[in-house]
Amino acid sequence: MFLVSPNFPEIAQPSIEFKTFPDGDSYARINDIEKCQGEDVILFHRLYPKQNTAIFNASQILHTLKRVGARVTLVSPYLPYARQDKTFLMGEALSAQVLCKLLADFGVVKLVTVDCHFLKKEGESEYVHLKIHNTSANKLLVEHARKKVGLEQLEVISPDQGANYLVSEFGGKSMSKVRGDYDKGKGEEAYRSVQKIERGFDVKGKNVLILDDMIATGSTMIKAVENVKKGGARKVLCAATHGFFLNDSLAKLKSISDGVFTANSIPNEVAEVDIVPLLKKEAGVQ
Numbered sequence: 619m620f621l622v623s624p625n626f627p628e629i630a631q632p633s634i635e636f637k638t639f640p641d642g643d644s645y646a647r648i649n650d651i652e653k654c655q656g657e658d659v660i661l662f663h664r665l666y667p668k669q670n671t672a673i674f675n676a677s678q679i680l681h682t683l684k685r686v687g688a689r690v691t692l693v694s695p696y697l698p699y700a701r702q703d704k705t706f707l708m709g710e711a712l713s714a715q716v717l718c719k720l721l722a723d724f725g726v727v728k729l730v731t732v733d734c735h736f737l738k739k740e741g742e743s744e745y746v747h748l749k750i751h752n753t754s755a756n757k758l759l760v761e762h763a764r765k766k767v768g769l770e771q772l773e774v775i776s777p778d779q780g781a782n783y784l785v786s787e788f789g790g791k792s793m794s795k796v797r798g799d800y801d802k803g804k805g806e807e808a809y810r811s812v813q814k815i816e817r818g819f820d821v822k823g824k825n826v827l828i829l830d831d832m833i834a835t836g837s838t839m840i841k842a843v844e845n846v847k848k849g850g851a852r853k854v855l856c857a858a859t860h861g862f863f864l865n866d867s868l869a870k871l872k873s874i875s876d877g878v879f880t881a882n883s884i885p886n887e888v889a890e891v892d893i894v895p896l897l898k899k900e901a902g903v904q
């Protein structure tokens with residue numbers, strides 16, 4: 619059987635309720651909990667946006683399911699904290715491990731997710747005792763780009779080496795990215811700015827799709843678009859699996875490119891590629 623969180627209405631009518639007590643504490647309830655007793659349960663719940671609340675809500679639901687002996691596959695298309703899988707300064711938390719350990723401890727038998735930042739490959743893996751089934755939206759994104767602009771001749775490239783796995787099956791090349799230290803003067807915001815994007819291949823006169831796993835502040839994608847345009851690319855599209863579009867990055871990307879879109883793992887106004895059928899298939903739900 620499967621359960622649907624209110625933050626995943628594209629799957630089906632929600633079967634879980636979340637409310638907030640007057641003091642801000644979270645309330646969670648599973649309708650028909652008796653049907654979950656001793657069962658294999660597939661839980662569709664987004665862990666982003668509002669990640670800290672979404673993670674706590676997931677813990678409440680997982681704990682409730684554990685109490686009735688259910689075995690849970692969690693389906694969450696974007697895994698927050700996945701970019702904190704390495705430390706940059708001594709003493710930093712490995713938050714990707716913290717989250718995965720928490721999910722495993724709460725009884726998640728398997729996590730089904732899409733373009734998990736630290737895995738960089740499709741298939742089954744194990745990360746701090748959490749079994750992860752990672753799938754990629756790259757084929758759907760490339761197919762959408764081709765339909766959108768009617769361009770068969772499309773060079774599919776990535777803005778950095780980390781995203782090479784997204785483009786390599788299309789014969790795509792990758793640029794390279796240099797990040798700086800944590801920005802001083804950003805107060806409590808932890809951010810390492812993108813200093814430059816370099817390219818060791820020719821894009822002159824070509825139609826280009828720049829593909830990344832995510833667009834967050836947009837700095838990476840904006841610099842990548844500027845780079846290929848300077849290099850003489852003809853049409854430039856940019857796409858990512860997960861689109862946060864922080865600050866004014868969406869407006870900026872729209873103004874400098876010939877199109878920008880993402881999958882709907884994170885709802886946003888250019889989430890044009892529907893990954894719900896892919897998620898259902900990977901999770902084994904018809």
Ligand code: R5P
Pocket residue numbers: 701777778780781812830831832833834835836837838839
């Ligand atoms: C990083 O390695 C990722 O693949 C993305 O390139 C990055 O997280 C995008 O972040 P931003 O939009 O803030 O540059």
